[in-house]
Amino acid sequence: MIEILLGRDRFTLYVPMKFIVGYEPISWSEALWACRRGIINREAIVELAASRIGMDPGSQQAQIDLSLLKPENDVEIKELAEHLADQEQPANEEHVEAKWLRITLAWLISNWRKFSNPAGVLENVVSEFRYPDALEAINHAVAGAAGLAHEVDTDACLALLKQHFIDQGLPLPSQH
Numbered sequence: 001m002i003e004i005l006l007g008r009d010r011f012t013l014y015v016p017m018k019f020i021v022g023y024e025p026i027s028w029s030e031a032l033w034a035c036r037r038g039i040i041n042r043e044a045i046v047e048l049a050a051s052r053i054g055m056d057p058g059s060q061q062a063q064i065d066l067s068l069l070k071p072e073n074d075v076e077i078k079e080l081a082e083h084l085a086d087q088e089q090p091a092n093e094e095h096v097e098a099k100w101l102r103i104t105l106a107w108l109i110s111n112w113r114k115f116s117n118p119a120g121v122l123e124n125v126v127s128e129f130r131y132p133d134a135l136e137a138i139n140h141a142v143a144g145a146a147g148l149a150h151e152v153d154t155d156a157c158l159a160l161l162k163q164h165f166i167d168q169g170l171p172l173p174s175q176h
Helices: 017-023 028-036 042-052 057-067 074-086 093-110 118-128 133-142 154-167
Strands: 002-006 009-013
Touching (some): 009 118, 017 042, 017 093, 028 042, 028 074, 028 093, 042 074, 093 118, 093 154, 118 133, 118 154, 133 154
């Protein structure tokens, strides 16, 4: 999970599946990668199954079974999701991590104004992904933003983040 620590406040950030499937398609192996790292939770895996019913006739029954499970059914969710992932081509770990960073940052852009300290949330996210070199300007801009005494220009951080998406040719999500 992405643990967000802002000063003395702590909370867990999960990217909602509704946003994910609306922004960029993901595979089962990508969903499992994100679930293992806490970017999404088991409920999101169940939601993904429900959203994909009818898309792949070969795995229809497994997706139906998975979509009917309650999030508390850890073992069954894991087994069915792994079964579905095993039917796919193996995913490149580096590609998957970059994809989830992109999705998480897109979700953050979309929800920027909902956070009291969005630059601090951004710092926690890039920290979770080990401060990628491709985000050097952003990493520098948000350094210390999650702390108690550091003031950061949140509009400038959002502008840097959006510029990164533009420079990479990535779609900008709409802000809520």
